[in-house]
Amino acid sequence: MSLLLGFGLLTCIASSESSSVFVLKGQDVRLDVQENVTLKELELFKWTFRSENILRCTDTLSVRVSPEYNNRLEFYQGNFSLLLKNLQQNDSGPYTAVLNGDKEKTIIAYQLIVQERVEPPVLTVDSNSSINATCNVTVTCRGQNTSVTSSCNSRICSQVGGESRGAETSTVRLLSVYVAGGFIICNHSNQVSWANDTKEIVELCPMKSERV
Numbered sequence: 001m002s003l004l005l006g007f008g009l010l011t012c013i014a015s016s017e018s019s020s021v022f023v024l025k026g027q028d029v030r031l032d033v034q035e036n037v038t039l040k041e042l043e044l045f046k047w048t049f050r051s052e053n054i055l056r057c058t059d060t061l062s063v064r065v066s067p068e069y070n071n072r073l074e075f076y077q078g079n080f081s082l083l084l085k086n087l088q089q090n091d092s093g094p095y096t097a098v099l100n101g102d103k104e105k106t107i108i109a110y111q112l113i114v115q116e117r118v119e120p121p122v123l124t125v126d127s128n129s130s131i132n133a134t135c136n137v138t139v140t141c142r143g144q145n146t147s148v149t150s151s152c153n154s155r156i157c158s159q160v161g162g163e164s165r166g167a168e169t170s171t172v173r174l175l176s177v178y179v180a181g182g183f184i185i186c187n188h189s190n191q192v193s194w195a196n197d198t199k200e201i202v203e204l205c206p207m208k209s210e211r212v
């Protein structure tokens, strides 16, 4: 009884929100069921991608894998986890674990998003000046499809301009510019990778950083 209740609850959560999983292109990902599944007689467990069956497992634990996935998945019968290998861009999309008994029940759903590694950004100095011994450096950082212009002193940067193209939904790339450890740092990141470019402040502000 409590098992049934558990399933009902999970289905409810799964149908309202599937959790997003970000993976770097070329890497593997394991999708867990996060529940003890027991197959009753003649029940069928499935992992699906979009509406295609990737894998089917019967109550007698006989497993059939879709030919397209032959060499690039592992299935753990002990816990019904799915390991997908060497993920490519077109592997992005919804994955669901489904239990097919008297009714079809979604046990869990994932939204997989495969991302490329970000390119290193390029940080350039537009101008530098000194106002009352406070250094003022204007920098522009350029990433793949974005750029940000910031005004920095030896402690902080604040954004003064910049366009941000290519910020489509879930594949957001971020550029952030900040000061740390005597460097102006531009960090270009997405959910699975980051890269930076830096400029040493002492070189831009040789007038000594007179700070208390």
Ligand SMILES: *[C@@H]1O[C@H](CO)[C@@H](O)[C@H](O)[C@H]1NC(C)=O
Pocket: 034, 035, 036
């Ligand atoms: C699954 O089964 C194991 C061992 O039988 C138990 O330790 C664990 O608490 C169970 N997990 C859930 C979510 O019911």
Ligand SMILES: *[C@@H]1O[C@H](CO)[C@@H](O)[C@H](O)[C@H]1NC(C)=O
Pocket: 032, 033, 034, 076, 078, 079, 080, 081
């Ligand atoms: C499922 O089994 C595999 C192989 O034994 C293991 O690596 C993985 O951690 C297990 N997943 C969960 C959620 O326990």
Ligand SMILES: *[C@@H]1O[C@H](CO)[C@@H](O)[C@H](O)[C@H]1NC(C)=O
Pocket: 068, 088, 090, 091
């Ligand atoms: C993704 O593309 C590759 C190569 O074009 C193809 O072999 C593979 O079947 C595709 N995968 C899916 C899930 O469509």
Ligand SMILES: *[C@@H]1O[C@H](CO)[C@@H](O)[C@H](O)[C@H]1NC(C)=O
Pocket: 128, 129, 130, 203, 204, 205, 206, 207
């Ligand atoms: C601006 O930077 C250059 C080196 O890049 C430095 O020679 C110059 O003194 C700096 N000017 C000011 C006002 O800090």
Ligand SMILES: *[C@@H]1O[C@H](CO)[C@@H](O)[C@H](O)[C@H]1NC(C)=O
Pocket: 131, 132
């Ligand atoms: C520079 O410092 C002087 C004296 O402390 C002050 O009067 C002046 O407003 C400052 N200038 C700027 C641009 O902050």
Ligand SMILES: *[C@@H]1O[C@H](CO)[C@@H](O)[C@H](O)[C@H]1NC(C)=O
Pocket: 127, 129, 131, 136, 137, 138, 151
């Ligand atoms: C720093 O320099 C830029 C460009 O010259 C200027 O627009 C900005 O107002 C300056 N910032 C400060 C705090 O003086």
Ligand SMILES: *[C@@H]1O[C@H](CO)[C@@H](O)[C@H](O)[C@H]1NC(C)=O
Pocket: 144, 145, 166
């Ligand atoms: C830049 O944006 C264009 C159009 O939005 C897109 O087609 C292209 O893939 C993007 N390039 C990179 C490197 O993100």
Ligand SMILES: *[C@@H]1O[C@H](CO)[C@@H](O)[C@H](O)[C@H]1NC(C)=O
Pocket: 185, 187, 188, 189, 194, 195, 196
């Ligand atoms: C760059 O940003 C990523 C994501 O926010 C973060 O994990 C990483 O530590 C940052 N790197 C640096 C050098 O700040």
Ligand SMILES: *[C@@H]1O[C@H](CO)[C@@H](O)[C@H](O)[C@H]1NC(C)=O
Pocket: 120, 194, 195, 196, 197, 198
């Ligand atoms: C970030 O910048 C530092 C300082 O230039 C450098 O040592 C480091 O390798 C950079 N990290 C990445 C991931 O580019």
